[in-house]
Amino acid sequence: MTPIEEIEHDLDWREAEMAVLRLMLTDNGLPERTKRVLFRSAWSMLYAHFEGFCKFTLTVFYDTVGSKGSVCSDLATNTQVFALSGELKTLRNLPPAELIERIQNFETEVLAKAPKFPEVDTESNLWPSVLERLISDADLQLDSLSQNARTISTLVSRRNKIAHGERDIIPDFDYYLKFEDAVKNVMYELAIAVDKKLSSYLAG
Numbered sequence: 001m002t003p004i005e006e007i008e009h010d011l012d013w014r015e016a017e018m019a020v021l022r023l024m025l026t027d028n029g030l031p032e033r034t035k036r037v038l039f040r041s042a043w044s045m046l047y048a049h050f051e052g053f054c055k056f057t058l059t060v061f062y063d064t065v066g067s068k069g070s071v072c073s074d075l076a077t078n079t080q081v082f083a084l085s086g087e088l089k090t091l092r093n094l095p096p097a098e099l100i101e102r103i104q105n106f107e108t109e110v111l112a113k114a115p116k117f118p119e120v121d122t123e124s125n126l127w128p129s130v131l132e133r134l135i136s137d138a139d140l141q142l143d144s145l146s147q148n149a150r151t152i153s154t155l156v157s158r159r160n161k162i163a164h165g166e167r168d169i170i171p172d173f174d175y176y177l178k179f180e181d182a183v184k185n186v187m188y189e190l191a192i193a194v195d196k197k198l199s200s201y202l203a204g
Helices: 003-025 032-067 077-083 085-092 096-104 106-111 128-137 143-147 149-163 173-203
Strands: none
Touching (some): 003 173, 032 128, 032 173, 128 173, 143 149, 143 173
């Protein structure tokens, strides 16, 4: 399975779950109390798919870059910094003599080798600012993220209230659908951006 096929497969099952929830939310035969509970559950699931897909897609991206022949010096600067974050931290703590020796051999011992990326960290709450940092590390740009930043912030905030047991009520289907649309826009654009960036690396 190619990287984009992995990403598409992950997106497909998430979309299928969201579609089931949409059908349930539009069932006018449900009691009002049942619908309130269902909206809260759907909201939490929507956030889970947003965070889960973003983390999965970026993980596929880094796994592919690290295993398909790219070396650190091939990568965009931001991505090099991400790949070498542990190495750079070690360098900062070396005594001067060891630091100089390490710098002299840095190109052959580090930059000329395949990158080893740390885990993609969504920090438990994938706020727009966190995702912005993650996509910057991958040298990606998502117009949909900046366009939907306020909506995504509200999604995360209200999800946290629900997760912490607060009585946060999602008002109606049209309100919910606005957030689902924003999430899907970001997810689709991320998939396309990762596929395009991987193609540029693998072609080189």
